[in-house]
Amino acid sequence: MRCDIQGGGDTDWDYRWYKNSQLFSPFNTKPEYRISPVYRSNSDSYTCEGVKGNKFSKTSEAVKLTVSDQPQPVLSISPQWLNPGDLVTLSCGVKELSTDWRFSWYRTVPYRAGLPSLSDKSYSLQPLSDNVTSEDSYTLIPAGATPTGGYVCRAGRGDPVYDTLYSQPPFLWSGDLQPSVSLTVNPNRTQHFRWTSLSLSCELKGNSTGWRLKRYTETAWQSQCPSTWRSITESTCTITSLNTWSSGVFWCESGSGEYSNAVNITVNDGYVILESPVHPVTEGDSVTLTCTFRYQEKNPKLKTDFYKDGLLIKNETTGEMTIPTVSKSDEGFYKCKSGQGESPESWVTVRGEKTFMITSLLPFYYLCKNM
The missing domain is CATH 2.60.40.10 (Immunoglobulins)
Structure with missing residues (x-):
């Protein structure tokens, strides 16, 4: 900040600086006052005046200084x-x-x-x-x-x-598997009921070592196997009682910076889930989607409606729907619905290199909502 005294010449003046009308720098021989680095506490109104012996200039007009937080892209x-x-x-x-x-x-x-x-x-x-x-x-x-x-x-x-x-x-x-390691899920599906158990592990191939299981959720972009879960090793997590906050994206990561495939896991608090493969399925294969009920033993075969992109596409009495030959036209959101309730949606992707994958909607929504 610079204090210029009009018609007063540039020599023999001392300068006083005020912050919010309070004197904070009474003796300055130079007309400039520098703040480096600036902080938010420096935000305020600043004025100055010149002093030459017993002579005082008028006080300058106030200049408002606003210091904002360092931006984060x-x-x-x-x-x-x-x-x-x-x-x-x-x-x-x-x-x-x-x-x-x-x-x-x-x-x-x-x-x-x-x-x-x-x-x-x-x-x-x-x-x-x-x-x-x-x-x-x-x-x-x-x-x-x-x-x-x-x-x-x-x-x-x-x-x-x-x-x-x-x-x-x-x-x-x-979602594609890499040769050195893959993430395996047991039970082998992306949707799971609350209070059930789940095991995730890094399946090593060759001499790969040092892999750890990682997780991305809505509130934490990465974490290791939580201490509240029972961890068998660094590369395996066993969740003895799933909760809805257990949902997230899981993957394996090595100390040298390699990554495995990733898997979306959705935990449903309702009564119905849609079972679908965790890992990619080759284009042209026969794929079966299964509507599973929390109390399956009481209702082993319920009439089930299957939906794609919100539209009813099939009624089944067995609780299963088979896609005989998967193709690009099969891409979309799938869910099932019966008298027991409705499952979350799962996204069916037909890979460009003739692979097929289903991922659950909920973590996908978590990942994309802030983009």
């Missing part, structure tokens, strides 16, 4: 569930209006000293090859291993550069 990923061969777009949004932001892009890796890291040091950040761009979007072109993992952006402007905080790291997942 929001990163969105599309698509967030990856089909083989898909291009992936990362978009970095900053609330503060400006046209001169430049954007930096990162992928999460296990914590390593010397790399930039998230505040809780749960992950370090590995810059992508074309790290700084003037555009607020970045296109990933997957080649070789799937780019499953977390992604982060940060914006900066000015010289010297003023940087925002790092974004929270949304994850990009693939």
Whole structure:
């Protein structure tokens, strides 16, 4: 801030600075007052006046200084569930209006000293090859291993550069199995009843070691097997009594930064679930969707309606619907309904490389609602 005294000359003046009419800097020989770095507590109205011996200038008009929090950009990923061969777009949004932001892009890796890291040091950040761009979007072109993992952006402007905080790291997942490890689920389905048990484990192949089970939920973007669950090993979690907050996306992650396939798990507090395969099914196979009731032994074969994208497509007396040959036209949201109630929806995806996958709606909604 600079205090200019009109018609008073530039020499022999001392300067007084006031914050909200309270004197805080009574003796300054220079007409400038610098605050570096600024904090929110510096926000207020500032005035100044000049002093030369017993002579005082008029007090300046007030200047309002507003210091806001360091902005945090929001990163969105599309698509967030990856089909083989898909291009992936990362978009970095900053609330503060400006046209001169430049954007930096990162992928999460296990914590390593010397790399930039998230505040809780749960992950370090590995810059992508074309790290700084003037555009607020970045296109990933997957080649070789799937780019499953977390992604982060940060914006900066000015010289010297003023940087925002790092974004929270949304994850990009693939349901396809990788050769070194896969996530297995027992019982082998994506929807489960509340109060039942569930086991998730990292199935290792070859000499792979050091895998840990991870979880993404609506309220926590990543966590390990919770201490309230019974953990057999770091790579296996057994949940003895499921609750609705157990829903989430699960995957396996190694200390070297490799990732397994991911699985959406939905826990339903109702009486009906739709059973569907956890892992991809090859296009052309016969696939059976089963409507399961909480008290199945009392109603082994109920008349069941099956819906696709909200439209009734089939009535069955056995509680099962079979798709003889899965094709692209079978993509959509599926659910079942009977006198016992209605299941959550499951999304049926027919993979571009002739694979088929069903994922549950609820965690998918959690992942996409803030994009």
